[in-house]
Amino acid sequence: MIRRNALLILGTSLLISTSLQANPTEETEALYQQHCASCHGADRLGGMGPALLPQNLSRLKQPAAEAVIRNGQPATQMPAFADVLDADAITALADYIYRAPAKTPDWGQAEILASHLLPHPSGTLPDEPAYKADMMNLFLVVETGDHHVTVLDGDKMEPIHRFASRYALHGGPKYSPDGRYVYFGSRDGWITRYDLFNLTVTAEVRAGINMRNIAVSADGKYVMAANYLPHTLVLFDAANLELVDVIPVGNDAGDSSRVSAVYTAPPRNSFIAALKDIPEAWEITVQDGEAKVRQMQTDTWLDDFFFDPDYQHLIGAARDGKRGYVINLDTGATIAELPLPGMPHLGSGVTWESQGRRVMATPHLGTGAVSIIDMQTWEVIKTLKTEGPGFFMRSHENSRYAWVDVFFGPNQDKVHVIDKQTLEIVKTLQPAPGKVAAHVEFDRYGKKLLLSIWEKDGAVIVYDAETLEEEKRIPMNKPSGKYNVWNKINYEEGTSH
Ligand code: HEC
Structure with a gap:
């Protein structure tokens, strides 16, 4: 042959x-x-x-x-x-x-059920951590270079453990409310539940063929997956990743839609989904083991969401990349339109108090700017010019600075530090000339932070969050996101959820 x-x-x-x-x-x-x-x-x-x-x-x-x-x-x-x-x-x-198969492959209830793996059913592993560390100050670092994850001690800033993940993790891992378990989603639709006490996978299931992300409900009972293929949202029991419900996504006219992302809305005890192909945002609540969908019509297709701290409003990026829309989640009405040209990356936006008012800030994927928005009046109060389009923005309640990367273009190796009160860039760092520097995550105290050198022979760099001095470099294989347990489970205002 x-x-x-x-x-x-x-x-x-x-x-x-x-x-x-x-x-x-x-x-x-x-x-x-x-x-x-x-x-x-x-x-x-x-x-x-x-x-x-x-x-x-x-x-x-x-x-x-x-x-x-x-x-x-x-x-x-x-x-x-x-x-x-x-x-x-x-x-x-x-x-x-690169060509679609003649017949669109199915991934429904039967396929999901058949994919379920349960190496350690809930309740069968010790309830004590197998090692000594502040479990609330752990970080997970996703290393996309060789599809691994590193567990990092956030007090000592030293790796504790490294393990192989599913191929191409996507959308950021999500913690259980107590921080013991972490759920990973992969591009190809796999959800993995990992026990941070025992450093082992407890359950896995394949929710779809091409998945965007997952969310964990605020009560820790459910995990929801957002799929591009097939056009579904899929609900699982968080304990063992047993299937609860498959929700076909479409409108009343019969058009189906990919799901761009799913988010958890803690005070509402619901999930919110962004739909790619129909102008609607969905709120999903679970009652008696069944998903109930509330469809909110929107003025246009909204791709990427940010929420105010009490989840009264959703800020969505219009698919045309020119505007943001503010939607009141109780009434479903669009209450403001924001001029945000250059494709805002709202999913990575952060919020803080500045001179007595709450602001949010978002980088743009298409232009070198950070937009700062007053969350009372919904007006853009400042547009900061940066050295290129950014991807991630991060801060911490206890830090006076917000960090934004320059992910695209010739200045990919730079990161800006913004003073949260003066709203000015006060420092621009270039930690590894010629190499992409991106994505910051703070420790639980807001005292130190980690920045990725996003390369195969990369590293995470530890900085003092106050002096902005580098403390050390830990070699890693194309580290992308970093996720601090405390910041994530407390919905810290300076990080994505
Ligand atoms: C022995 C197993 C094996 C065989 C046979 C194999 N592959 Fe792969 N392939 C893999 C693995 C494993 C990866 C992921 C590699 C990595 O971790 O980067 C991969 C990755 C790829 C990728 C990159 C996918 C991506 O999303 O980055 C392509 C494209 C690909 N294979 C095409 C093919 C084609 C076409 C064939 C047949 C001519 C083939 N492979 C045969 C195991 C195999």
Whole structure:
């Protein structure tokens, strides 16, 4: 079989290319089944290797995927095919995985139930931490370079443990209200429940084929998953990740929608979902083990949400990237429109008190600016110019500074420090020239913080939050987000939830 392709180069290409021409898809499909299906699944839904469907591959450019097929992925199980398949076959395979399958794959109740794994049912592991540390000041660091997670002691700023995660974690892990368990969501739809006391996975389930994120209810009883594929929200019992409900997402006219994200709204004891393809925001409550949906019509498609501290209002970014809308969550009415040109990244916004009023601040994905908004009048009170578009903004109640990265463009290696009272940039750091510096998370006290050098040979850098002096660098493999237990379970105003 392998020889056939070698021969192709040697001159029998006419024969093969005729057959390729006659039925290109069938030919490539056969190649896929022969060489790829064992790891990526016969239906391309993934297996030992990740799912290979257009939605799942959206972050990888097709030429990059072709290079992966040709050269393999060093230090992983993904083999190189350059010696096995000729260039045309590799191109055809890359083409093939970026095309939707003839039949949209299903991922409903039966598939979800069949995927459920329960290595340690709830109540079967010791209820004491297996090591000494302030469990409230732990950080998790997601290392996307080789799909691992590091548990870091936030007092000593030293790693405690490192473990393999599912492929391509997405959307940030979420803690149980007591901080003992953490839930991870992966691009390919896997939810993993991990016990931080015993440093082990307790349960897993696959909620969808292409998932955006997950949320944990404020009472810790439920986990909800937001999917792009299929068009569903999926509700699980948080204890063992047992399926509770699959909610098809669509409007009354019969259009279905991808779900951009799901959030938990603690004072409302509900979940809020942002929908990609229909102009609605959803509030979901769980009553007697059943999900009840409240549909709120919106003026336009809203992608990305921020909430005021008491969850009275939702601030949504319009899909056109030019505006933000403020929606009263009780009435469902749009009460203000904010001029936020340049694609605000509201999901990463932060809030604080400044001169007697509450403000929120958001970076923009499309322009070098931070918008600062008065949350009483819903007016933009300041637009700070930065050295390029930013991705993440972070602060802490106890810190006088807010940090914003310059994630896109030539100044990716810089981060700005903003004085929360004067609303001015007071310092610009460039910790590793030429290397992406991004995403800050504070410790529980707001005294120290971690910044990522977002590279394969990267690090997290520990800073003193007051003096802004570097304390140390801990080497990591493309660290992205960092998540402090205390800040997350207390919905600290300076971090995303
Ligand atoms: C022995 C198992 C195995 C086989 C066979 C295999 N792969 Fe993979 N593949 C993997 C693993 C594991 C990864 C993830 C590597 C990593 O961790 O970066 C991967 C990654 C990939 C990626 C990158 C996906 C992404 O989202 O970044 C592509 C594209 C890919 N494989 C295509 C193929 C194709 C096409 C074939 C057949 C010609 C194939 N693979 C055969 C195991 C395999």
